[in-house]
Amino acid sequence: MNRRRVLAIGAAMLALGTSSASMMSSAFAQDAxxxxxxxxxxxxxxxxxxxxxxxxxxxxxxxxxxxxxxxxxxxxxxxxxxxxxxxxxxxxxxxxxxxxxxxxxxxxxxxxxxxxxxxxxxxxxxxxxxxxxxxxxxxxxxxxxxxxxxxxxxxxxxxQYTNHGFFYRGDWAKEAGFENGEITKFEDFTKYFEWVKANKPDAYPWDVAGANEAALTGYMQGHTDFQTLQGVSAGNYAPFQTKASDPYTITSWYMEGDALIEAAKLAKQWNDIGVWREDALNYDGDTREEFYAGLTGAEQHHTQTFVTQIVHNMNAKQPGSDPKFYYWGEENGNFFKDIFxxxxxxxxxxxxxxxxxxxxxxxxxxxxxxxxxxxxGIEGEDYIIREDGVLDRPEGFDSSTMSLDTNYWWGRMDEFEPARTTDAPNKAELIDELNATAKDYPYSTLIINKSAIEPTLAAMAGVLSEYIPQLQYGKFEDPAAAVAEMREKLAAVGYEDARASIQADIDAWATARGLK
Amino acid sequence: MAHEDSPRRRKSLLRKVVDSRILLLMCAPAIVFFVVFNYAPLPGIWIAFTNFNYRDGIFGSPFVGFKNFEFLFKSGQLWMLTRNTILYNLAFIILGNILQIAIAIMLNEIRLKFFRKISQGVMFLPFFISAVLVGVIAFNLLNYDTGALNALIKQTGGDPIKIYSTAGLWPIIIIMVHLWQSTGYGSIVYFAAIMGIDKGLYEAAAIDGASAWQRIRHVTLPSLKPTFIILVLFSLGGIMHGNFGLFWNLVGNNAALFQTTDIIETSVYRMVLSQNNFTTSTAVGLYQSLFGFALVMIANGIVRRINKDYALF
Missing domain, CATH: 3.40.190.10 (Periplasmic binding protein-like II)
Structure with missing residues (x-):
């Protein structure tokens, strides 16, 4: 242990000349x-x-x-x-x-x-x-x-809101027959995608690259009251939920109910229409740039991306495209504010x-x-503050080559954040709209004892990563049978044990807080 | 007696070291490599039997016995992974060696030296193409919407094939790509072995009236047998190790193809990447090593029984 520590320090000193210099000097002078x-x-x-x-x-x-x-x-x-x-x-x-x-x-x-x-x-x-x-x-x-x-x-x-949804084009939605170009229900995208397929030969209705489960989770969130537990994941999947109507019983939307089957059937319909590339799973292009170039009718990410990047870029690169955002759970208010x-x-x-x-x-x-x-960065060089107090970039500023990229997402403060020229003009309205309906995440203080169930989670991840991407892209002839098969396998690798273990955690948590 | 002996023996060992200091020096990089990458990390196997956490470290973390291995069996994947890994490697080894020998013999029959060099060079080239590029090339050839192959099929009035969702096609594709990449390189060894065959044998065969085919059948092939056996034995040692770069870049996360394409290494990689799960992946790695060790011992045992001279040890 000691030797490792000495080695580590030695390597560190070698690697960072400056730091060793400052360490040495701090030993001699108090004020370095x-x-x-x-x-x-x-x-x-x-x-x-x-x-x-x-x-x-x-x-x-x-x-x-x-x-x-x-x-x-x-x-x-x-x-x-x-x-x-x-x-x-x-x-x-x-x-x-x-x-x-x-x-x-x-x-x-x-x-x-x-x-x-x-x-x-x-x-x-x-x-x-x-x-x-x-x-x-x-x-x-x-x-x-x-x-x-x-x-x-x-x-x-x-x-900030990092709830996910679809970015889509209001101008195309309007032509597809949506009033004001607004789509407010998940399954209404079928009509939008069909229109894009028929009328925009250069564009995929929703070009999407690699494993994704948005077509499933987006549907389920808007059609059930499942609430996903954060911080307990099986690979890239969050397999444990509660229901708003039964908030202290652990369940899983992959295991219970028909919503997953309905979602998978819709996904199969989309696949048959040709909403995404046949080989989306092996495709790894930059779909965000494709959206900016008018080559895809939809792109999938969260509110913060929409208000800080999408609107600004689409207005600049696809003038008149009227970018819009539909978020999962918009139809039934089943989505959460960001946790702290x-x-x-x-x-x-x-x-x-x-x-x-x-x-x-x-x-x-x-x-x-x-x-x-x-x-x-430095005022006057990296940014300027306009007379109306809005943060702008100096002339000739190119965000792709000149940005600061400190990526400080670990302690931002509302009161210090200036309005920015790249903000969506309707940012405040959208945030107000979300504030009005978003729910507070009820389980921020619930800590799940994962060490007890880690091998089970790993095994579940194996099963989910086999079935979910294929369900998402509508690749099974019979989605209902595939879901049944997946459920059987999840059960076989110990889903119920993991569920019971988390149930015990939430029972203790809820009892300690007098919630149950 | 022992008292008297030991100084002399020590001296002689020292003497040996001094005498062969140049040879030892030449070995040193290989020795250092194996110590650093193969022997020094061995104690880390312990992670497979613990519920590992950072604070307590490798040996301080709680011991959980074979719990991490349960996952391997529970998931039901173990059999599929083992089967795929071994079948692919058997195909690579058998088809690879046959093709390499065939190519080497053909190269040997080419009389025009210039053309022989060109052919060798062209066949060698794919070996230097990175697996990442191979994956991209394959996608652009084979994908459904814009792939070259399907474009050709559509142009000629056929129905495009959904290659990336047809698991049955992939063993053929992967084996073909692997052979395309490795045959040119592998044939060099056999070509060198052919060069080393005593020319007198060929002359004698020719005088006896052997045709070109008979010379190959009765002189070249038997002379290649020891080389063939050594190379196959060496490859058997790696039979539990797939060609990770190739598989990962061709298939990636496409679960529709896993049934016929997932090998131990791609599976472990996905698990570590998406799971942060050091314990289970160490367990899989240990299983892979032990199984591979057993296979090498068995293969070597069989060879030794057939012909002791051909065995590795």
Missing amino acids: PVEITMLTMGNKPTNGRLEAMLEKLNERLIAQANAKLNLFYIEWADWQTQYNVQLLSGDDNVDLVATATDWLYAWENAEKGAFLPLSEDMLKTHAPKTWAQVDAAGHWDLTKLADGNIYFMPEDNYT THGAMAVSTYSRNPEKALEVYDLIRNDKENYMLFNY
Whole structure:
């Protein structure tokens, strides 16, 4: 153990000349700034803007906390594996770790000991503003494991919706016979897709690449009151649900009811129409760009993407296309607000300067000037603020070559976020509409004991990854028979044991809160 | 006695090392490679028997016995994976070697040196094409909507074939692509072996009135037998290891084809990639290694029984 640690430090010193230099000098001089490394997600930018911004930001951080920040990127290729392997490696060069409970394995890694437990005293002393804000909102409970310790700081003060749905073209929908070009029901897309197929020979109605299950989950969400449990996944699938009408009984929409069969039949109908490529599963093109180029009638992602990218780009690249968004559960209000731990920041167990790391995070999250630097770069070079207060880019700015890409999704603050020229003009209306109907996710504090059921989940993932993509693309002659076969196999690999185990977790959770 | 012996023996070992220091130095990279990548990670097998977590590490994590292996049997995939892996490799080994020998003999019969070099070069070329590119080329040839093959069929009035959802076609496709990539390379070894055959044998056969076909049948083929056996034995050692890059890039996540295309390695890769599941994947890896080890021992045993000189050990 000791030898490994020494080796790791040695390798680290070799790898990061600067850090070893600062370590050495800090041993001699008290006032050398401490270097803090933040792990973030994304491809490391190479256009020099990041370095220019960090230089300015670090001047401020040195003055404010005698610390310097640099970034470590987990790149998108194979990011799930890379992220977990990086945390597993025990690298003591990383201090702050970006995480999330619903998509970045925060609970798993907290349980496995990758994150330092953060005591109240530590937070109050070294991240006082973050502490006060999260405490006032009452959100610290959302970050605790069963041991009662806080493991990360949530991005709980930032409004965004990441509920999924279809982006489609209002101009085409209008011609297809939809009033105002608005589609509000999942199965109405059949009519839209048929029209695109018949009238737009260059475009696929919905060009989609690789494994996907939107045609199934989108339908089920809008036709049942199933509520998907987050944070317990079998591969790429979230197989456990409750029902709004029976919120403390664990079930699965893959196992119960007829909705999956109906959805699979609709998918088969779409496949027969030719909505997607026959070989969609092996296709890996960039369908977002195809949407911008008018080569697909629909594209599938979430609200945040729609209001920050799709509308702006479609208006620029397909003028008059009137981009619209239909979201799963629009017809019956069965969708959720984002949870507060969709983005969060943890401190690595192996950090040599956890207190300093907290101070740096607190300063980026709560000091407006630092915040703007870190998120948008240098004013006048990377962005400008128009007279009406809207954030714009300087003339000649090309987002594909000049963006900052700090990808700070781990502590954004509503009050610091400026309106942007790339925002959809109807962003506020859409958010208001969603706010009016979206439900609060009821199980944010439910922690499922996955170690007990991991082998079962892995086996279920094997079954699901075999059947779901084929059901999604309508590849079975008889969808009902395929669903029955899949259910049989899921049962055989231990679905019921896993369900019972989660049921016990939710029973204990609900009893402790007096809900049941 | 032993007291007297040991200094002398130590000395002689030292002497041996000193005497063959150049040879040892030349071996060093290979030795380092195997120690670092094959022996040093061996203790990690322990992960397969634990409920692994970061904090406690490999040996601190709770021991769970064979629980991780249960999954392999429960999923019912184990038999399919083992079957696919072995059948593909048998096809690769048998068809591959036959083709390689045929090509080597044909090359040997080409008298025009220039043409022989060109043929060799052209057949060698596919070996250098990355599997990623092979996957892309295959998709562009075979896909339903825009693929070259189906375009041709449509142009000539036929019905396009849904290749990417017809599992039955894939063993043929994969084997063909594999042979296309590896035959040119493999034939070199046989060609070299043919070059090494005593020319006197051919002259004697010719004097006895043997035709070209008879010379191949009675001189070349028997002389290639030891090479053939050694190469087959070596490939048997890897029979549990598929050609991952090729399978993954041709098939990817297309579950419609798994029944005939999924091999142990693609399955493990998918599991680790989408599951973050170190324990079960280590268990699969261990199963693969043990099964492969048993196969090598059995194959070697059979060969030794037939002809001791041809056995590896």
